[in-house]
Amino acid sequence: MAAKVLMKGNEAVAEGALLAGCRHYFGYPITPQTEIAAYMAKKMPKLGGTFLQAESEVAAINMVIGASAAGVRTMTSSSSPGFALKSEGLSYLAGCDLPAVVVNIQRGGPGLGGIQPSQADYFHATKSAGHGDFHMLVLAPNSVQEMLDFTFDAFDLADKYRVTVAILADGTLGQMMEPVDTTSKILGPPVDKSWALTGTEEKRKPNLVSSLYLMPEELEATVFERYERYKLIETEEQRYERYLTDDADIVVVAYGATSRIAQNAIDAVRKEGIKAGLLRLITLWPFPKKPLHELAQRASVFVAAELSMGQMAGDVELAIRCQKPVITCHRTGGVIITPEELLQKIREAASMQSPAA
Amino acid sequence: MAVIFEKTKGLTEATMHYCPGCTHGIIHRLVAEALVELGLLGKAVGLAPVGCAVFVYNYFNCDMAQAAHGRAPAVATGIKRARPDTIVFTYQGDGDLAAIGMAETIHAAARGENITIIFVNNAIYGMTGGQMAPTTLLGQVTQTSPYGRDVTTTGYPIRICEMLSTIDGATYVERVSVDTVKNVRKAKSAITKAFQTQAKGLGFSLVEIISSCPTNWGLTPTDSLDWMREHMLPVYPLGVFRDKTNCEASK
Ligand SMILES: Cc1ncc(C[n+]2csc(CCOP(=O)(O)OP(=O)(O)O)c2C)c(N)n1
Ligand code: SF4
Numbered sequence: 001m002a003a004k005v006l007m008k009g010n011e012a013v014a015e016g017a018l019l020a021g022c023r024h025y026f027g028y029p030i031t032p033q034t035e036i037a038a039y040m041a042k043k044m045p046k047l048g049g050t051f052l053q054a055e056s057e058v059a060a061i062n063m064v065i066g067a068s069a070a071g072v073r074t075m076t077s078s079s080s081p082g083f084a085l086k087s088e089g090l091s092y093l094a095g096c097d098l099p100a101v102v103v104n105i106q107r108g109g110p111g112l113g114g115i116q117p118s119q120a121d122y123f124h125a126t127k128s129a130g131h132g133d134f135h136m137l138v139l140a141p142n143s144v145q146e147m148l149d150f151t152f153d154a155f156d157l158a159d160k161y162r163v164t165v166a167i168l169a170d171g172t173l174g175q176m177m178e179p180v181d182t183t184s185k186i187l188g189p190p191v192d193k194s195w196a197l198t199g200t201e202e203k204r205k206p207n208l209v210s211s212l213y214l215m216p217e218e219l220e221a222t223v224f225e226r227y228e229r230y231k232l233i234e235t236e237e238q239r240y241e242r243y244l245t246d247d248a249d250i251v252v253v254a255y256g257a258t259s260r261i262a263q264n265a266i267d268a269v270r271k272e273g274i275k276a277g278l279l280r281l282i283t284l285w286p287f288p289k290k291p292l293h294e295l296a297q298r299a300s301v302f303v304a305a306e307l308s309m310g311q312m313a314g315d316v317e318l319a320i321r322c323q324k325p326v327i328t329c330h331r332t333g334g335v336i337i338t339p340e341e342l343l344q345k346i347r348e349a350a351s352m353q354s355p356a357a
Numbered sequence: 358m359a360v361i362f363e364k365t366k367g368l369t370e371a372t373m374h375y376c377p378g379c380t381h382g383i384i385h386r387l388v389a390e391a392l393v394e395l396g397l398l399g400k401a402v403g404l405a406p407v408g409c410a411v412f413v414y415n416y417f418n419c420d421m422a423q424a425a426h427g428r429a430p431a432v433a434t435g436i437k438r439a440r441p442d443t444i445v446f447t448y449q450g451d452g453d454l455a456a457i458g459m460a461e462t463i464h465a466a467a468r469g470e471n472i473t474i475i476f477v478n479n480a481i482y483g484m485t486g487g488q489m490a491p492t493t494l495l496g497q498v499t500q501t502s503p504y505g506r507d508v509t510t511t512g513y514p515i516r517i518c519e520m521l522s523t524i525d526g527a528t529y530v531e532r533v534s535v536d537t538v539k540n541v542r543k544a545k546s547a548i549t550k551a552f553q554t555q556a557k558g559l560g561f562s563l564v565e566i567i568s569s570c571p572t573n574w575g576l577t578p579t580d581s582l583d584w585m586r587e588h589m590l591p592v593y594p595l596g597v598f599r600d601k602t603n604c605e606a607s608k
Contacts, residue, residue: 024439050438054431055464062428062461066435069422070402070443074435092425197420197436199443202399208414210405210423 004179009147010035012180013103013167014043016151017075019185022101023049024074026063028056028082031115032171033105036077057082061089061102068098069209071196073155077103079171080121081112090164091130095211097226099158101151102136103167105174108334116334117171119256119307125168126285126315133223135230136166137237138284140255144178152185157237159191161229168284170307172257172336230286239282240291244270248277250349251295252329253316254305255281258337262305265342274350284312289319296320301349305329305342325352367393371415378571378578380535381409381477385416387541388448388475391549392419397556400444402436404429408450409483409570427458430465433472444555446473451492452482455515459491462517466561469526473551474563476517479570480589487573491515494592499573514592518565522598528560530599534567534590536582543595554602567593 007015014036017025025040037053044051050067054060060076067074078086083104093100106121108114125138137157139150147169154165200206213219243263245251250269254262259280266276279295281288295302302324304313310328317326329345331337367389375381392398401419405411407426414421420443424432429447437445454462454476465472481499482488488501492514496505506514518532529551533544544566551562567589569581576584 024435026435052434052438052468055460058428059431059434059461059464062425062431063435063438065424065428066422066432066437067439068435069432070436070439072439074439088425089428096422197402197422197443198440199400199402200398200420206418207420208422210414210421212411212423 004181006177007144007180008035008175008177009144009169009173010105010175011039012144012148013077013151014039015182016148017101017155018043018047019148019182020073020152020155021187022073022075022155023047024067024072025050026052026054026060026067026074026076028054028060028078030079030082032107032117032174033077033079033103035174036103057085058088061086064100065089065092065096065098068093068100069096069197071193071198075101075103077105079105079107080109080118083121083124087130090136091132091134092211093164094130094134094226095132096209097162098209099162100164101154101158101167102164103151103169106168106170108332114334115171117257117307117336118332118334119170119258120309120311120332121168122284122306122308122311125166126287129166134226135285136164137161137233137286138166138168140168140282140284141173142256142259142280144173144176145180147173148180148182156188161233163229163233168256170257234286237283238286238288238290240288241280241282242291243278243280245277245279245295248275248295249300249353250274250276250303250346251279251299252276252303252305252342252346253279253281253292253312255284255312258305258307261337261339262342265339265346268339268343269346274346276346276350287315287319292316292319296323300324300353302326303329303345303349305337305345307336308332365390365393367398367418368416369418373416374412375409376572378569378581379409380568383535383541384475384477384544384566384568385413387545387548388446389417391545391552392444395549395552395556397444397552400442402440402443402445404433404445404447406447406449406453407484408453410448410450410477411484413448427453427456428461429453430458430461430470430472430474434465434468434470437470437472441471444473444552446475446552448475449477450483451476451478451480451490455491455517463520463524466521466524466527466563469528469560471555471558471560473555475548476563476565477568478517478565478593479568481570481573483570483573487570494588516593518563518598521563526561527563527599528601529554529562531597532565532567532593532595534585534595536567536585540595550602559602565593567595
């Protein structure tokens with residue numbers, strides 16, 4: 001059996017990236033994700049890679065653009081206020097169809113907010129990471145092991161679809177320690193990057209990485225092409241986990257650290273005879289609509305549990321086309337939902353059920 | 358028939374979009390010729406700015422990327438770190454480099470990033486129709502300084518080479534001009550030296566080129582050259598501001 005290593009979530013992210021062959025990290029310090037940079041600063045020189053502490057998050061994401069344009073696996077990480085600054089670069093990455101991995105260990109906002117865990121960058125990550133029509137593929141781990149696994153997978157997904165893959169986690173996941181298996185990772189074959197900027201050696205036509213199209217129809221065509229890829233991602237990559245949903249009347253929808261609290265709450269209410277289950281979202285974009293369509297057929301009430309003012313809840317309502325009531329259980333600003341708060345919400349949901357079921 | 362002048366293979370066949378008399382075209386040719394003469398064209402990766410030179414990627418016959426406004430030095434850093442064997446250069450205007458991209462410029466220099474910056478200073482924002490730049494001269498009339506640049510509300514022109522001369526990480530910094538044939542020749546030598554600096558792994562190089570914008574200055578091409586000489590060169594004196602190419606060991 002593989003020996004496990006005790007790691008912080010942030011370190012697991014960094015290790016996952018290194019295992020995926022990422023040798024170019026660009027970042028800027030911000031709590032609660034700085035351990036990622038510290039880990040990279042320690043390891044990269046020994047691996048012949050680049051750790052660079054940029055002058056700002058804006059510069060860091062633009063360095064990622066450069067490294068990605070040059071054809072290598074590259075990443076940056078930050079926390080909420082820093083992510084706002086990366087928006088410009090996230091949009092250019094999409095416009096240039098460059099693969100990249102970005103990690104947001106969220107903290108409370110808006111503004112400088114606080115340094116405690118939050119999920120209030122859901123809108124930013126899934127809907128509006130920057131200007132223009134584009135999406136990032138967003139993965140939401142809920143354990144330290146998944147911080148490593150998802151970061152590892154993120155590089156493959158980014159290369160496969162030529163998109164930015166975001167790891168959307170929070171301060172809890174970044175800071176907590178759990179045993180992690182770091183051994184079972186096998187790198188796939190390298191993907192074709194003949195579009196990369198490597199110098200022509202005067203043997204081929206120059207390559208160009210650009211997001212500029214002055215002809216509206218040309219620009220529209222690039223967006224249409226990108227949305228074809230997004231459609232493929234939506235059919236191929238919706239990821240989620242169901243927990244006790246087969247007979248559930250009440251379905252709690254949650255992701256990240258909140259999904260672990262939800263699982264405990266469901267175990268507790270089951271003992272009270274309430275048939276509750278959990279749909280744990282793994283991809284936030286593409287949003288797992290498939291399981292929600294199915295669950296909307298039999299469950300009677302949905303509870304959206306999250307550390308924001310209902311940012312994900314709206315997507316749940318949309319996915320089930322408002323066929324069933326969705327009540328929210330949320331805290332924000334760095335306050336975590338307690339199991340008792342969620343228990344109350346589930347009981348409330350149970351009392352809303354039509355008695356004739 | 359004897360060939361006495363040829364277009365450099367460092368430039369593509371594309372027709373340039375610059376206004377008549379604009380000196381961007383001359384600077385393009387100097388950069389392209391320098392790369393070809395040094396045998397570096399095949400290794401070159403260029404960064405287009407946001408500004409009149411945004412389409413420079415259509416003109417240079419090498420791998421190119423288009424960077425966000427002011428971010429070219431950061432993008433160049435990423436490319437150079439990923440592929441140290443390439444010759445990475447940015448081509449940036451004064452709004453791009455000295456306003457929105459000031460942080461990226463200074464820090465690329467401070468890190469001693471082994472890249473080359475071609476900095477085109479025409480004292481104005483050309484592409485957006487002639488607004489005040491950080492390099493606009495005192496009293497100069499622009500769209501956003503319609504009564505002339507007023508020191509009490511907009512401060513002073515920024516001198517990039519002088520600033521960079523204090524940065525230890527900068528290896529080679531020179532200011533040149535393209536107002537006369539003699540100065541064009543000197544500009545070519547400076548650009549050549551900048552690329553040599555990078556090729557030898559000596560670190561950060563920047564060549565500032567005093568350039569014209571007849572359209573937004575409201576002058577004829579020849580009057581523009583006179584204006585450059587009379588008004589810009591006193592504020593932006595030509596010369597070498599930093600040259601550590603002899604004392605710097607290979608990094
Ligand atoms: C983030 C952002 N802000 C503003 C602009 C608009 N813009 C385009 S070109 C330009 C000025 C460029 O001037 P300069 O760098 O001096 O180059 P020139 O056109 O004079 O060659 C501006 C402000 C932009 N494209 N992106
Ligand atoms: S606007 Fe000015 S800088 Fe731009 S192409 Fe015309 S003359 Fe040249």
